Amino acid sequence: MNNFNAEPSPPIVSQNPLDFGSLRQGENKTLQEQISNASNRPLLWHADTDGKKWLTIDKGTGTLQPGQKEIVNVKVDTKSLAIGNHQATLIFSAESDASSTSVEVAVTLAVTPPPPSVKKGQINE
Numbered sequence: 001m002n003n004f005n006a007e008p009s010p011p012i013v014s015q016n017p018l019d020f021g022s023l024r025q026g027e028n029k030t031l032q033e034q035i036s037n038a039s040n041r042p043l044l045w046h047a048d049t050d051g052k053k054w055l056t057i058d059k060g061t062g063t064l065q066p067g068q069k070e071i072v073n074v075k076v077d078t079k080s081l082a083i084g085n086h087q088a089t090l091i092f093s094a095e096s097d098a099s100s101t102s103v104e105v106a107v108t109l110a111v112t113p114p115p116p117s118v119k120k121g122q123i124n125e
Contacts, residue, residue, distance in 0.1 A: 008094035010103040011035040011045050017106035020076050025114045028077040035072060035092055037064035044095040047072060052088040054081055055107060081111045
C-alpha cells in the first residue's frame, strides 16, 4: 500500500556548496544546480533564495518524476553588494500533503572592487 502522506524525500542536489568564486562589483554570473528525485514517487519541489535580492533562480517550483533530473540556473548579481565576502542559503524543499523536507545549499561569493575608470586624457604610468 502506498502512503502518499508520508514524509517526502528531499531533492538531491549536484553541488553543495555552490561557490561563485570572485566577481568584480557590478558583474553577474550564472551556475547550474542539478536537482534529482531518487524516490519511487513524484516529487513536488520548491526553491527559496532566502530573501536575498542578489540571488535569483530561473525555476522556483516543479514536479520531478522518479529518477528524473532538472537543471536550475542560479544567478548572482553583485551591483548592489558591498565589496567583501557574501553568503546565502538556497533551500530546495519537497512537499507532500502532510509535511515537507528540505536540503540547504550554501551559496558563496567574494566581491572585489570594479576596475579603475580612466578619464579621457588621463594617462596611467
